[in-house]
Amino acid sequence: MILASTIKRILSQLRHDPRTIGLIVVVPTLLITLIYFMYEGQPALFDRVALTMLGVFPFIVMFLITSIAMLRERTTGTLERLFTTPVGKLDLLFGYGVAFGVAAAVQASVAAGFSYWALDMRTAGSIGLVILIAVANAVLGVALGLLCSAFARTEFQAVQFMPLVVAPQLLLCGLFVPREEMAGWLQAISDVLPMSYSVEALTEVGVHAEPTGIMWRDLTVVVGAIIVALVLGAATLRRRTA
Amino acid sequence: MSQAIEVHDLVVKRGKRTVLDGFSCVIPRGSVTGLLGPSGSGKTTLMRAIVGVQIVASGTVTVLGHPAGSVPLRRKIGYLTQAPSVYADLTVVENARYFASLYGLKAAAADEAIEAVGLTSARGQLVVNLSGGQRSRASLACAIVSRPEVLILDEPTVGQDPVLRDELWDHFRRLAAEGATVLVSSHVMDEANRCDRLLLIREGVLVADDTPAAVKAAAGVDDLDQAFLNLIRRQEVVTR
Numbered sequence: 398m399i400l401a402s403t404i405k406r407i408l409s410q411l412r413h414d415p416r417t418i419g420l421i422v423v424v425p426t427l428l429i430t431l432i433y434f435m436y437e438g439q440p441a442l443f444d445r446v447a448l449t450m451l452g453v454f455p456f457i458v459m460f461l462i463t464s465i466a467m468l469r470e471r472t473t474g475t476l477e478r479l480f481t482t483p484v485g486k487l488d489l490l491f492g493y494g495v496a497f498g499v500a501a502a503v504q505a506s507v508a509a510g511f512s513y514w515a516l517d518m519r520t521a522g523s524i525g526l527v528i529l530i531a532v533a534n535a536v537l538g539v540a541l542g543l544l545c546s547a548f549a550r551t552e553f554q555a556v557q558f559m560p561l562v563v564a565p566q567l568l569l570c571g572l573f574v575p576r577e578e579m580a581g582w583l584q585a586i587s588d589v590l591p592m593s594y595s596v597e598a599l600t601e602v603g604v605h606a607e608p609t610g611i612m613w614r615d616l617t618v619v620v621g622a623i624i625v626a627l628v629l630g631a632a633t634l635r636r637r638t639a
Numbered sequence: 640m641s642q643a644i645e646v647h648d649l650v651v652k653r654g655k656r657t658v659l660d661g662f663s664c665v666i667p668r669g670s671v672t673g674l675l676g677p678s679g680s681g682k683t684t685l686m687r688a689i690v691g692v693q694i695v696a697s698g699t700v701t702v703l704g705h706p707a708g709s710v711p712l713r714r715k716i717g718y719l720t721q722a723p724s725v726y727a728d729l730t731v732v733e734n735a736r737y738f739a740s741l742y743g744l745k746a747a748a749a750d751e752a753i754e755a756v757g758l759t760s761a762r763g764q765l766v767v768n769l770s771g772g773q774r775s776r777a778s779l780a781c782a783i784v785s786r787p788e789v790l791i792l793d794e795p796t797v798g799q800d801p802v803l804r805d806e807l808w809d810h811f812r813r814l815a816a817e818g819a820t821v822l823v824s825s826h827v828m829d830e831a832n833r834c835d836r837l838l839l840i841r842e843g844v845l846v847a848d849d850t851p852a853a854v855k856a857a858a859g860v861d862d863l864d865q866a867f868l869n870l871i872r873r874q875e876v877v878t879r
Contacts, residue, residue, distance in 0.1 A: 402740035410728045413765060474724030478781075481690045481718040482741045636708060637694045639653055 399484055403492030404499075407466075411500060417462070421500055425454035425508040433516045440519070447518050448603050449572045451509055451527055452595045455501050455535035457563050463497055463542030464555045471546070480636040489634070490627050494539050501535030502528070522602035526612070530602065533619045534595040540626035547633035566592035571600075591622035643668040643789055643820035644689055649698035651684050658684045659843045661698070666822060666836070671815045673834035673851075674824040675867070681843040682824040683721055686791050689822070690718045702789055714742060717787035721794050723778035727767040731758050731777045734766060738781040752784040755810055757803055772798040779807075783814070790814065790821045796830065808833050828863040839867055846870050 411418060429447050436443035470476040470489075479489065505528045512518040520527060541562055549555035569579070569587040576587050576597075587593045598615035602608070644666040651659040658681045666672050674682050687693035688700050691708015700707035703715060725734045735749035742748075753762050756776040761769060766777050779795050792811075796804045808830065811821050815835070823834070831837055832851050839847040839854070847854050847870050851863065858866035858873075 398743065399741055402737060406726070406729070406733070406737045409733055410726060413728045413730075473727070474720045474722055475726060477687075477692050478718060478720055478724045479741075480692055481713060481716055482738070482785075483713045484741055637692055639694050 399488045400491055400495075403484070403488050404496045407492055407496035408499065410466075411496070418500075421458060421462070421504050422507050424458065425450075425504060426511045428454060429508060429512050430516065440517070443516075444519050444603065445600075446572070447512050447516070448520060448527065448599050449570070449596050451505065451512065451531050452534045452599050453567060453570075453592070454508065455505050455531050456538040456566075456592065456595075457559070458504065459497050459501050459535040459538035460542040460545075460562060461556070461559055463493060463539045464546040464549065464558060465552060466497075467493065467543050467546035468549055468552060468555050472551075476634075477638070486631045486634045490540075490543055490630055493543060494536055494623075494627065497539045498532060498536045501539070502532050505531035505535065520603045521606045522608065522612075526602045526608060527599065530595055530598045530612075530616060530619075533616060533623070534592070537591055537595070537619055537623050537626070540623045540630065543630040544626050544633065547630070566590045569593065570596040572596065591619055594618040594622075641667055643670075643703060644822070645699075645701045646685070646689070647699045647701075649685075649688060649700060650696040651681075651688060651693060652696050653684065657843065659688070662840075662843060662845060663698075664838055664845055664848055666820060666838075668820050669815055669818050670835040671811050671821045671823065671833070672836045672838060673831045674822055674838050674840065675826065675828070675831055676824075676840035676846075677826060680840045682840060683793055684843075685840070686718075686793050686822065686824060689789075690716055690791050712789075714785070715788040717782040717785060717790045719779050719782040719790075719792040719795055723766075723774040725766050725774070725778045725781055728765065730763050730765050731769070731780070732762040734777060735780050735784055739784045742785040744785060748784055748786075749780075752780040755783060756780045757806060772800070772803070775799070776803075776807075786819075788819055790819055792821065792823045794824055794826075796825065796827070804830075828867070831863050837863075839870065841871055844874075846874060 429450055432447055432450060433443060509524055509527050513524055545558040545562060546555060549558060569583060569590055570592045576584060579587060594615040598612045601612040642665045646662060646664050649659050649662040676682050684693060688695055689702060689707055702712055705712050731753060732749060735752050736746055739749040753759055756779050758773060758776050758780060761773055766774055769777060796807055811823060815821050834851060837851055837854055838845060855861055855866045858869040860866050860869060
């Protein structure tokens, strides 16, 4: 009940901000269109890069808007006030997770749909699986954003977490250098970064017509990372503060 | 039990500063108590301790027989923070309905609270577009929406026009008459006369705890501002 009304509240806040909705929906699609023109005449390369980016862009966007939204709850005093009411920490965390997850689903569907039908992206597996993995990645962004907002006191600090959290995952996910060709220690780092698994899952959908065991295993790892991040996020939410 | 709030030997440190140092007071049920003192005297810290969001170094705070901040109190307490803590990107009514829903209450409770703070005509407006005074009333609506047994209000009347301020005080008195315990901080002394009891606080120390009439009588003047000053001077003489 509290969870439901918290989800509704967060979506209402989003609804009153049409520019943000516009950015959420349009930006990944625009960027993938850019990639399309970068790799014109190299459809195989475009397929691979665009597919990866369908997972990466929602992660970045959701990480950013969640860390700012949660930081706002802290700085405007609404979080402190909520903690004097029957709201539970999990109501809040799952409220953000679900509400922004819905936004991410719209975002991923638009970007994936556009990539398939307008940009002629090809994958062996289904678009539904691509969207599913993209949404899981976006919710991972939400969960990490909630966690990181605890370590930022200002918006300036919060946005600095973006390169810190996103860049290593993007560099080491296997897009630029295949993971198996990396130095051992880089591979070890790559192994503990959740985005490596979502990118591998998307690659599996790209080359196999049917969902593979590796894909399901990777998706499970991503979901596990989401849960760990949310639990850690709950631990950083304190009812009492100095 | 006639006491709604009992604070015993409370010590609160923020950073290196000791904000409250062995502070004790009791606040009776069904009353309006004014918490008065200059900025930085520890009013907000005391209120945060009572609603249970302040880390305390030692001492106890008991509200309605429960430790401050404990689960059963979360349905019984309403807290208005000093800076309006409502969602700026929601309308007045969306804010009130959200806070109502946290207590399992319907839209009617939200409408009633908005009416009580005189914001019915602005109910559909986004909070970001409201004036400072309206914003703080929107915040107040969310604090009273659950009809709490204990209402902690941190400077609810700052920036309000005199007519509205008068109406808000009438509302607080009405809530207390219905059995609620209201603790209101202010630094406007003329408002203090409308309280049943006053807590005068300065630099984390309780200077006076009595009815407005008794405070004035003790200080030997008929003006609360002057009474506060006299009591502080007298205390300083004693501590030296």
